[in-house]
Amino acid sequence: MKAVLLGTAAGGGFPQWNCACAPCDGARSGRLASRSQDCLALSGDDRNWWLFNASPDIRTQLVATAALNPGPGPRDTPVRGVVLTDAELDHALGLLTLRGAAGVEVHATAAVSEALHGDLDLRAVLDRYADWTWHDVVPGKPFDLDGGLEVTAVPISGKRPKYTGGSTVDGDWVVAYRVVDRRTGGTLVYAPCLATWPAALEHLLADADVLVLDGTFHSPDEMGVRTGGSHGQAAMGHLPIAHSLPELRRHPGVRRIYTHLNNTNPVLDPDSPEHADLVAAGVEVPPDGTVIEI
Numbered sequence: 001m002k003a004v005l006l007g008t009a010a011g012g013g014f015p016q017w018n019c020a021c022a023p024c025d026g027a028r029s030g031r032l033a034s035r036s037q038d039c040l041a042l043s044g045d046d047r048n049w050w051l052f053n054a055s056p057d058i059r060t061q062l063v064a065t066a067a068l069n070p071g072p073g074p075r076d077t078p079v080r081g082v083v084l085t086d087a088e089l090d091h092a093l094g095l096l097t098l099r100g101a102a103g104v105e106v107h108a109t110a111a112v113s114e115a116l117h118g119d120l121d122l123r124a125v126l127d128r129y130a131d132w133t134w135h136d137v138v139p140g141k142p143f144d145l146d147g148g149l150e151v152t153a154v155p156i157s158g159k160r161p162k163y164t165g166g167s168t169v170d171g172d173w174v175v176a177y178r179v180v181d182r183r184t185g186g187t188l189v190y191a192p193c194l195a196t197w198p199a200a201l202e203h204l205l206a207d208a209d210v211l212v213l214d215g216t217f218h219s220p221d222e223m224g225v226r227t228g229g230s231h232g233q234a235a236m237g238h239l240p241i242a243h244s245l246p247e248l249r250r251h252p253g254v255r256r257i258y259t260h261l262n263n264t265n266p267v268l269d270p271d272s273p274e275h276a277d278l279v280a281a282g283v284e285v286p287p288d289g290t291v292i293e294i
């Protein structure tokens with residue numbers, strides 16, 4: 001299996017257009033590497049590619065990635081579809097960019113699918129552009145993706161997007177995916193939204209080769225401290241690195257990568273002590289475009 005880290009920043013990207021925190025200033029000046037919003041591409045055969053989440057940056061991410069470029073026919077694309085971990089805007093708005101493509105397959109849990117058909121009626125809009133197929137993801141029930149990948153969803157958090165104010169659905173709002181290459185047995189776990197450290201993750205890590213994990217914030221009060229605001233409480237539903245890193249230290253055999261990094265996160269700076277802690281633990285924050293063979 002091949003994985004491309006198309007984007008590794010949280011919603012808003014890095015730098016964020018309206019943020020003057022120290023890391024954002026560092027990215028604007030070119031001292032720190034900019035990052036686009038979280039999105040992962042996977043393929044079992046290098047011909048059929050699947051997007052895990054579709055960020056608002058998907059156009060530039062696709063254009064920048066040779067393996068995802070169109071051809072050989074004028075409208076052929078190796079992008080077969082999108083697998084959603086949740087219905088957050090930074091993970092779903094890229095679907096609108098893909099509207100010109102026929103035959104896209106979208107996989108999402110019932111809760112996510114309903115959000116995209118209710119509060120945010122993306123599905124009705126997209127239906128008018130092209131014939132797409134929407135598949136219900138049932139946690140614990142494996143499904144296959146063209147190219148030899150087997151995928152299983154694991155419920156991981158009940159965090160609902162803010163825009164779903166009217167929804168009473170109490171379902172699988174956020175899942176992690178375990179992706180297995182049927183040919184090689186290589187296994188990747190993708191969990192870009194995580195509120196706690198669930199027991200399910202321990203099981204997933206037992207036979208994983210690579211983990212791509214929520215690294216939004218380093219500390220729970222980071223947003224307030226860095227931006228002078230007060231919205232740091234509970235780290236907005238994201239388990240801070242300060243709490244997940246001790247767990248990751250117990251799994252040295254897994255290649256561990258943080259993604260969905262918020263622009264306030266000190267690990268974005270390779271010279272920070274927080275980044276040094278990651279390096280010491282063997283945990284990575286690779287740049288956008290990183291290709292991983294599993």
Ligand code: MLT
Nearest residue numbers: 011012088089090236237
């Ligand atoms: C999140 O990951 O918590 C959301 O994407 C926040 C947002 O709406 O930007």
Ligand code: MN
Nearest residue numbers: 010011088090
């Ligand atoms: Mn997000």
Ligand code: ZN
Nearest residue numbers: 019021024263
């Ligand atoms: Zn910032």
